[in-house]
Amino acid sequence: MAETESTTTAQDSATAETEPHQTQAQSQIDETAAKLNNLTLRIWPPTQRTRYAVINRLVETLSSQSVLSKRYGTIPEDEASSLAKSIEEEAFSVAGAAFSPDDDGIEILQMYSKEISKRMLDTVKSRAATAAAADAPSATEAANGEEVSSSSVKAEA
Numbered sequence: 001m002a003e004t005e006s007t008t009t010a011q012d013s014a015t016a017e018t019e020p021h022q023t024q025a026q027s028q029i030d031e032t033a034a035k036l037n038n039l040t041l042r043i044w045p046p047t048q049r050t051r052y053a054v055i056n057r058l059v060e061t062l063s064s065q066s067v068l069s070k071r072y073g074t075i076p077e078d079e080a081s082s083l084a085k086s087i088e089e090e091a092f093s094v095a096g097a098a099f100s101p102d103d104d105g106i107e108i109l110q111m112y113s114k115e116i117s118k119r120m121l122d123t124v125k126s127r128a129a130t131a132a133a134a135d136a137p138s139a140t141e142a143a144n145g146e147e148v149s150s151s152s153v154k155a156e157a
Contacts (some may be wrong), residue, residue, distance in 0.1 A: 042103025045096065046112075051088060058084035058120060073122040073131070083123055090113035 046054075061068060062080035075083065095112035099105070 042105050044093075044099055044103070044108045045111075046109070051092065053087050054116065055081075055084045058087060058116070061120070068120075068124055070129040075124070075127065087116060087119045087123060091119055102123070 059077065060081045062075045062083060063077040064074065091112050094115050095108050098111060099108045
């Protein structure tokens with residue numbers, strides 16, 4: 001019987017020692033959870049550093065060999081730089097207008113990214129079309145050329 005009492009007393013003292021430790025650990029967990037609940041992560045608006053990185057990447061894409069340049073041609077770096085700034089600023093404005101302070105910014109960041117891609121593609125397509133139009137003779141010039149050719153052929157005959 002004395003053996004039973006000593007076992008019970010040892011268990012009680014072990015429980016008494018671990019109880020404050022568990023309570024302290026639980027209170028730390030509760031404090032951390034409360035801090036995390038108050039933590040808000042916002043990814044919009046992007047920092048100026050991020051915006052500069054986007055512009056630099058756009059310049060690189062527009063002015064160097066890429067999948068895009070293989071199809072539409074490269075743009076000189078100084079022109080690509082001004083185009084990239086314009087593309088980024090326009091995309092930032094469009095996305096910023098749709099931002100709500102209640103949002104975490106993920107949808108807005110996606111919109112910003114899509115706007116950049118869309119505007120970049122529109123820019124290179126437009127530039128390529130303008131270059132192609134400048135290189136090719138216009139329809140009237142081609143028609144006039146045919147008339148001259150056929151009338152000179154008739155005159156020679």
